[in-house]
Amino acid sequence: MQDPGILYVIAVAIPLASFLILLIGGKRLGIVAAYIACAAILTSFAISTYGLVRYAREGNLFAAPAHHGGEAHGQSTKPSATFVAFRADADHQAGESAEHSPHDSEQGHDGGLVWSGQIRWTAFGEDEIRLGYHVDNLTVVMFFMVTLVASLIHIYSIGYMHEELHDPVHDPLAVERGQPPLERPGRFPRFFTYLSLFCFSMLGLVLSDNIFLVFVFWELVGVCSYLLIGFYYERRSAYRAAIKAFVTNRVGDFGMIVGLAIIWTTLGTFTFEETRVALAEGKLSGVLLTVAGLCIFAGCVGKSAQFPLHVWLPDAMEGPTPVSALIHAATMVAAGVYLVGRFYFLFSPEALLIIAIVGGITLFMAGTIAIVQTDIKRVLAYSTISQLGYMMLGLGVGGWVAGLFHLITHAFFKALLFLCSGSVIHAAGTQEMPEMGGLLRKMPITAITMLVGTLAIAGIPLFSGYYSKDAILAYTLYFAQQNGGLLGPALFLLAIGGAAITSFYMFRLWFMTFTGEPRDHHVYEHAHESPPVMTIPLIVLAVLSLIGGYGLGIGQPPAIELALQNGPAAHGAVFHPPHDVHTLAGTFAFGAVVLGIGLAVLFYGIQLLSPDDVAAQFPRLYQFLWNKWYFDELYAFLFVRPVLRISQWARSFDWNIIDGIVDGTAAWTVRLATMDGRFDFFIIDGIVNILGEVTYWFGERVRRIQTGLIRQYIVFLVVGTVAALALLFYVTSLFAR
Amino acid sequence: MTEAIPLQAVLIVSAAMFVCGALCMATKRNAVGILMGVELVLNASNLNFVAFAQYTPFGLDGQMFALFGIVMPAAEAAIALAIILNFYNNHLTVDVDRANELKL
Numbered sequence: 001m002q003d004p005g006i007l008y009v010i011a012v013a014i015p016l017a018s019f020l021i022l023l024i025g026g027k028r029l030g031i032v033a034a035y036i037a038c039a040a041i042l043t044s045f046a047i048s049t050y051g052l053v054r055y056a057r058e059g060n061l062f063a064a065p066a067h068h069g070g071e072a073h074g075q076s077t078k079p080s081a082t083f084v085a086f087r088a089d090a091d092h093q094a095g096e097s098a099e100h101s102p103h104d105s106e107q108g109h110d111g112g113l114v115w116s117g118q119i120r121w122t123a124f125g126e127d128e129i130r131l132g133y134h135v136d137n138l139t140v141v142m143f144f145m146v147t148l149v150a151s152l153i154h155i156y157s158i159g160y161m162h163e164e165l166h167d168p169v170h171d172p173l174a175v176e177r178g179q180p181p182l183e184r185p186g187r188f189p190r191f192f193t194y195l196s197l198f199c200f201s202m203l204g205l206v207l208s209d210n211i212f213l214v215f216v217f218w219e220l221v222g223v224c225s226y227l228l229i230g231f232y233y234e235r236r237s238a239y240r241a242a243i244k245a246f247v248t249n250r251v252g253d254f255g256m257i258v259g260l261a262i263i264w265t266t267l268g269t270f271t272f273e274e275t276r277v278a279l280a281e282g283k284l285s286g287v288l289l290t291v292a293g294l295c296i297f298a299g300c301v302g303k304s305a306q307f308p309l310h311v312w313l314p315d316a317m318e319g320p321t322p323v324s325a326l327i328h329a330a331t332m333v334a335a336g337v338y339l340v341g342r343f344y345f346l347f348s349p350e351a352l353l354i355i356a357i358v359g360g361i362t363l364f365m366a367g368t369i370a371i372v373q374t375d376i377k378r379v380l381a382y383s384t385i386s387q388l389g390y391m392m393l394g395l396g397v398g399g400w401v402a403g404l405f406h407l408i409t410h411a412f413f414k415a416l417l418f419l420c421s422g423s424v425i426h427a428a429g430t431q432e433m434p435e436m437g438g439l440l441r442k443m444p445i446t447a448i449t450m451l452v453g454t455l456a457i458a459g460i461p462l463f464s465g466y467y468s469k470d471a472i473l474a475y476t477l478y479f480a481q482q483n484g485g486l487l488g489p490a491l492f493l494l495a496i497g498g499a500a501i502t503s504f505y506m507f508r509l510w511f512m513t514f515t516g517e518p519r520d521h522h523v524y525e526h527a528h529e530s531p532p533v534m535t536i537p538l539i540v541l542a543v544l545s546l547i548g549g550y551g552l553g554i555g556q557p558p559a560i561e562l563a564l565q566n567g568p569a570a571h572g573a574v575f576h577p578p579h580d581v582h583t584l585a586g587t588f589a590f591g592a593v594v595l596g597i598g599l600a601v602l603f604y605g606i607q608l609l610s611p612d613d614v615a616a617q618f619p620r621l622y623q624f625l626w627n628k629w630y631f632d633e634l635y636a637f638l639f640v641r642p643v644l645r646i647s648q649w650a651r652s653f654d655w656n657i658i659d660g661i662v663d664g665t666a667a668w669t670v671r672l673a674t675m676d677g678r679f680d681f682f683i684i685d686g687i688v689n690i691l692g693e694v695t696y697w698f699g700e701r702v703r704r705i706q707t708g709l710i711r712q713y714i715v716f717l718v719v720g721t722v723a724a725l726a727l728l729f730y731v732t733s734l735f736a737r
Numbered sequence: 738m739t740e741a742i743p744l745q746a747v748l749i750v751s752a753a754m755f756v757c758g759a760l761c762m763a764t765k766r767n768a769v770g771i772l773m774g775v776e777l778v779l780n781a782s783n784l785n786f787v788a789f790a791q792y793t794p795f796g797l798d799g800q801m802f803a804l805f806g807i808v809m810p811a812a813e814a815a816i817a818l819a820i821i822l823n824f825y826n827n828h829l830t831v832d833v834d835r836a837n838e839l840k841l
Contacts, residue, residue: 707837708836708837708838709833709834709837710771710833710834710836711762711763711764711765711766711771711833711834714759714762714763715763718759718763
């Protein structure tokens with residue numbers, strides 16, 4: 001095929017076709033629905049693998065750069081006095097390379113390989129919006145990651161959602177007070193319908209070449225998230241969580257729409273490439289550029305669950321666990337980070353600073369909350385928020401490659417962790433960690449794979465999380481060194497603290513679930529290892545979590561890192577902190593991780609210290625963390641309750657005024673009609689009736705004459721004639737005189 | 738005998754006949770009697786036609802009308818007698834006072 005980009009379009013369309021088939025097929029399909037969906041996403045995966053291999057060959061993706069290494073940081077080790085410096089550096093590079101023809105389909109920016117194509121969609125005045133695909137190294141890597149993780153989760157779901165095949169399904173959690181347990185029809189095909197739609201949306205989002213199309217898919221992804229969080233919609237908590245997720249995302253998307261409007265009005269284009277060229281020419285700068293960046297970032301904050309819009313993600317755990325893994329850990333929430341990475345050139349240094357601060361706050365806050373949660377999925381949800389914070393921090397401090405690298409590795413190990421937790425929930429029938437314990441013997445495969453995921457997310461050397469997280473920390477430390485003031489060191493401290501906290505709560509989770517004495521014997525007896533259809537994806541993801549950070553050879557830098565920086569998507573934003581900074585950051589990080597793991601072992605592994613004592617020691621802090629920093633309460637006070645009050649006012653206005661007007665009009669109409677009816681009844685009908693009455697009365701009188709006696713008639717006749725003649729004579733005699 | 742009969746005489750006779758006929762119609766209950774009264778009235782009028790005809794410039798007009806006045810009652814009598822016979826068939830009487838069934 002001449003242009004492999006078309007292949008990617010097909011790879012996006014296949015899940016859409018699967019979605020349509022499942023939608024039409026409906027409930028009849030049964031387990032076939034799963035096979036269709038799996039086949040679709042596996043085909044997409046095959047295509048993306050082919051695309052990756054071909055792109056790697058043609059675009060020289062995995063070539064180690066000559067300047068990589070300790071001695072060759074010339075351009076970026078120049079001391080820069082302000083944090084603006086490295087951006088200027090990057091802009092300089094971008095400006096240089098913009099001399100290449102940006103519209104060249106094959107050889108795009110930086111001479112990198114780009115497969116792209118467009119069709120005209122619609123026009124506003126002279127400016128037109130085009131639909132297009134844009135395949136560069138970021139797309140290739142993201143596409144590969146999404147299809148891979150989605151395929152594994154599809155397969156896993158066949159096992160996990162097996163219960164939905166039965167008819168009816170008992171849902172013990174969907175019980176209203178005083179009601180019998182709910183029985184409902186199974187919804188197995190519907191689940192895969194939604195999954196297919198989600199895959200289509202996510203892949204479309206990654207492939208789009210303009211921010212407008214991204215926004216469309218962005219919303220589609222949000223809708224899928226809504227549908228899947230509310231999958232058990234009989235449960236009160238589930239549908240509330242679905243609404244919460246949707247509304248919270250709306251807040252961020254509002255900002256995004258404003259950002260789109262700014263870009264459209266100032267630059268007259270939506271495509272990333274044209275936006276980049278226009279920005280390089282300086283068509284949009286200063287405050288407005290920062291505002292545009294922050295507005296776009298607001299959408300990313302909502303989607304990627306960053307502070308202060310993170311509140312929806314923990315509640316989103318009400319959905320089935322594969323959904324949590326696919327949408328709320330591996331791919332959809334990564335869309336925000338992806339968009340920041342894709343639109344990196346839009347963000348002014350000030351905007352990037354905000355992004356870094358938001359990321360830093362998020363990662364620390366979410367980490368602290370995760371420490372005290374007892375619901376296994378909630379711990380993972382907060383760890384997701386925390387890791388997304390890392391990515392944002394990495395992007396914010398200039399580590400474009402580091403942030404996106406972490407996005408990929410995180411997708412692998414977070415999907416793994418969620419699927420493991422799903423396996424545990426499936427086996428134990430509960431999500432509460434205090435009811436588990438000692439499950440290692442019962443379900444060894446899940447336990448071992450989850451340990452791999454835990455080691456990866458904690459950042460133990462040789463596991464993938466180590467490479468990506470260390471890179472982010474290195475960039476943060478470099479940022480702190482380059483820029484004076486307290487902000488940089490504060491961010492670095494947050495990140496290091498976050499690393500320690502991450503390892504602590506992850507090992508707490510693992511120890512509480514799999515080691516120690518069984519705390520609930522009923523749960524323990526009930527537990528069993530999951531079927532192979534669930535464990536095989538776990539093993540594959542565990543392998544990926546292990547090797548995700550490896551290079552293609554001994555001593556090579558990580559392959560994903562190379563793939564990200566060796567292409568046009570980086571737009572010259574790539575620089576490397578000096579080696580000694582990297583080493584220093586790595587040392588700090590390793591110390592923090594060891595500290596966290598040590599504490600976890602002390603508390604939960606060998607149980608030398610009791611966490612209850614600590615909680616009793618600091619009751620205020622414990623309550624603060626247990627209630628998630630009181631964010632829900634704060635939002636309830638600040639937004640939800642005022643909105644409810646306003647809506648009550650509006651309701652009473654509606655009830656009293658609007659309805660009053662309508663009701664009043666109706667009442668007046670009725671009154672008028674009554675009067676009209678009376679007029680009709682009494683006057684019109686009255687006249688007609690009187691006419692009839694008079695006629696009747698007259699007839700009654702006249703009929704007396706009609707005796708039927710013929711002789712009488714003759715008498716009348718004669719008498720009448722005589723009388724008439726007499727009258728005639730009399731009258732003529734009068735006139736004659 | 739060649740002297741003409743005065744008009745008054747004829748009119749008196751005709752008037753007497755008319756009154757007799759009218760009285761007959763008014764008093765008789767027998768349908769045939771009433772029919773006879775009708776004949777009297779008509780013949781009184783015929784007499785008048787003939788009597789007045791002498792004083793008109795139109796020749797035999799009066800006589801012509803009188804002829805009509807004879808022929809028409811003949812036809813009329815035929816119909817009337819047929820009605821009376823039918824009435825008798827149904828009611829075994831020719832009393833006109835009993836013929837009041839068309840009344841409501």
